[in-house]
Amino acid sequence: MKYFTQNWYREMQVYGFLTFPDSKEDWDESLNWKYEDGTSYIEILQAELEWRKDDLLTFLPASFHPYILDGSLKTEYPSKELRKMAEEWNENYQSRSHDLSKKYMEQFEEIKEKLPSQVLEIHTKSLHDGEVLSFSLTESTFTLIIAGTGVGWYGTNVKLTFSDVEKCLIPEQLEGSWWLYDEIYKTDTGFELHVLFDCPLSELMIQARELKIETLEK
Structure with a gap:
């Protein structure tokens, strides 16, 4: 793959993971949620964070690393600083992803008739x-x-x-x-x-x- 590579896909999964509740009320409501087997919302987040840790450390800037390493990236309600960092990274990712897709489509349009x-x-x-x-x-x-x-x-x-x-x-x-x-x-x-x-x-x-x-x- 020249455009939609394995690393591109791995980073896209990081983008999908780096989301936060819209409000403290939404966060508090989520904390009360459990799976049928009794697994809590926080336990699910902790497990997914651990599973994605290598990719998070690879694709997110160093400023995110303390939150990843201590497990607080997704298991605590985000501070204004963390939310702002995530918004800026997500905007940058969206821009890069759009440009990549555009480049592929431009070359595809040139050859599709052939x-x-x-x-x-x-x-x-x-x-x-x-x-x-x-x-x-x-x-x-x-x-x-x-x-x-x-x-x-x-x-x-x-x-x-x-x-x-x-x-x-x-x-x-x-x-x-x-x-x-x-x-x-x-x-x-x-x-x-x-x-x-x-x-x-x-x-x-x-x-x-x-x-x-x-x-x-x-």
């Missing part, structure tokens, strides 16, 4: 959140079966058949992973597709001449 029609369909009918049910690779063909019921465009499973494959880099654990984001490029002989997957976070790269997309009967 791409096979069904390659364009990956862009126009996103497979975001589709689970990989199975895949197979022969000498010149790569096939993916995606659970299309998890995405907005398909009501059934989807079969992607890449033919005249010139290069294919497959993650160690592809089956069971979830389609996140994709990038498409034109090559001299066809196209190049990059897909970012989650669970685990990984990347698939395929260079091929043609793509056939079929919906499968339930």
Whole structure:
């Protein structure tokens, strides 16, 4: 991936995590909430903070680090200083993310008329959140079966058949992973597709001449 990289996705998760209650009343109300097993709201926040600690330390400025290391980033009602720091970082992230998406779309607009029609369909009918049910690779063909019921465009499973494959880099654990984001490029002989997957976070790269997309009967 040149744009929507693994680090880009990890930072996006930090952005989604760095939110605070709108008011002290909302915070106090949340403190009374518990899971059915008795786990408290604070315990959930502590667990998620610990799980995200490495990424928080990687992508947030040093001024956030004391809050991360002592666990207070999300387990205490934020001070005005912390809230202001978060707002400024979030605004900066939003600006950078917008610029990145714009750059990718500019290059895509330049090549889309030269791409096979069904390659364009990956862009126009996103497979975001589709689970990989199975895949197979022969000498010149790569096939993916995606659970299309998890995405907005398909009501059934989807079969992607890449033919005249010139290069294919497959993650160690592809089956069971979830389609996140994709990038498409034109090559001299066809196209190049990059897909970012989650669970685990990984990347698939395929260079091929043609793509056939079929919906499968339930």
